[in-house]
Amino acid sequence: MIPSPFEFVKVRSVDEALTALAEHGEDAKLLAGGHSLLPIMKLRLAIPSVLIDISGITDLSYVRVDGDQVAIGAGTRHFELQRDEIARAEVPMLPHVAGRVGDPQVRHRGTIGGTTAHSDPASDLPTALLALGGTVVLQGPGGRREVPVTEFWTGFFETAMSPDEMVVELRVPRTGSLGWGYEKFTRRENDWPIVAAAAVDGRVALANMAGTVVRATATEEALARGASIAEAAELADQGTSPGADMHADQEYRRHLARLLTRRALETAAA
Numbered sequence: 291m292i293p294s295p296f297e298f299v300k301v302r303s304v305d306e307a308l309t310a311l312a313e314h315g316e317d318a319k320l321l322a323g324g325h326s327l328l329p330i331m332k333l334r335l336a337i338p339s340v341l342i343d344i345s346g347i348t349d350l351s352y353v354r355v356d357g358d359q360v361a362i363g364a365g366t367r368h369f370e371l372q373r374d375e376i377a378r379a380e381v382p383m384l385p386h387v388a389g390r391v392g393d394p395q396v397r398h399r400g401t402i403g404g405t406t407a408h409s410d411p412a413s414d415l416p417t418a419l420l421a422l423g424g425t426v427v428l429q430g431p432g433g434r435r436e437v438p439v440t441e442f443w444t445g446f447f448e449t450a451m452s453p454d455e456m457v458v459e460l461r462v463p464r465t466g467s468l469g470w471g472y473e474k475f476t477r478r479e480n481d482w483p484i485v486a487a488a489a490v491d492g493r494v495a496l497a498n499m500a501g502t503v504v505r506a507t508a509t510e511e512a513l514a515r516g517a518s519i520a521e522a523a524e525l526a527d528q529g530t531s532p533g534a535d536m537h538a539d540q541e542y543r544r545h546l547a548r549l550l551t552r553r554a555l556e557t558a559a560a
């Protein structure tokens with residue numbers, strides 16, 4: 291449970307972080323809240339030779355309205371998002387979901403950029419981001435680029451981000467008073483989701499039903515054709531490939547996906 295030795299570099303700006311990434315290459319890892327990276331380092335599943343600590347980049351911590359979108363800085367911690375007045379008014383699903391991540395200690399350290407970059411298929415906030423739509427803003431040596439959330443999570447702990455880039459912002463549409471629903475099934479309140487479903491504006495995203503967070507496209511298509519919520523939700527697990535573990539086998543996860551999707555859609559429609 292002790293990580294292998296590493297060099298530690300503290301940076302104060304995105305430019306400094308990108309310079310350090312360019313200097314140290316693929317051996318380096320950014321450290322934000324550390325609540326995903328440090329556990330896997332202790333298990334020696336990640337053995338970076340350099341940790342670039344970006345937690346002191348205060349410029350990356352914000353929530354602001356920008357036209358018809360809400361922009362969230364990558365360094366925004368889960369508890370900051372949970373309590374943010376702009377987020378609560380403009381995109382209320384996100385602060386709600388931020389408040390369902392882990393326990394208070396996790397929420398006070400973990401960042402939205404970290405959970406986005408980590409690409410764990412069981413993550414709560416990426417599930418909500420995928421249902422909301424929008425983009426992940428990356429910055430690298432060539433400047434900024436925006437990747438739609440539908441293209442960002444490419445595989446189990448894999449993303450469309452290059453090793454010399456970092457997440458600097460998340461952008462989601464302002465949903466205001468539009469209905470939404472988030473259903474997370476856990477054995478204990480503070481746990482990761484065994485399965486979760488997020489629904490807003492006819493879109494549904496699922497956690498822990500494949501190698502990445504995924505959209506329930508068969509459900510979305512059925513809703514667009516005018517199917518009832520109950521009929522559409524019955525299709526939620528189509529095209530998914532859930533794993534099995536000590537918490538649930540594949541059939542149980544499929545059942546949960548259908549059930550949680552129905553509940554999330556019903557809440558969104560209420």
Ligand SMILES: Cc1cc2nc3c(=O)[nH]c(=O)nc-3n(C[C@H](O)[C@H](O)[C@H](O)COP(=O)(O)OP(=O)(O)OC[C@H]3O[C@@H](n4cnc5c(N)ncnc54)[C@H](O)[C@@H]3O)c2cc1C
Nearest residue numbers: 320322323324325326327392400401403404407413414457
């Ligand atoms: C006990 C416990 C319970 C948890 N429960 C839940 C839960 O219920 N639901 C849930 O969704 N999550 C849960 N988490 C995970 C938590 O949300 C993490 O904080 C989050 O997944 C990672 O964010 P971080 O800021 O801590 O990232 P870090 O751990 O610092 O980094 C994670 C990865 O992202 C990279 N990275 C970080 N920031 C950036 C950036 N800006 N640009 C590019 N790469 C970056 C790092 O290099 C690393 O590879 C839990 C964690 C713990 C320890």
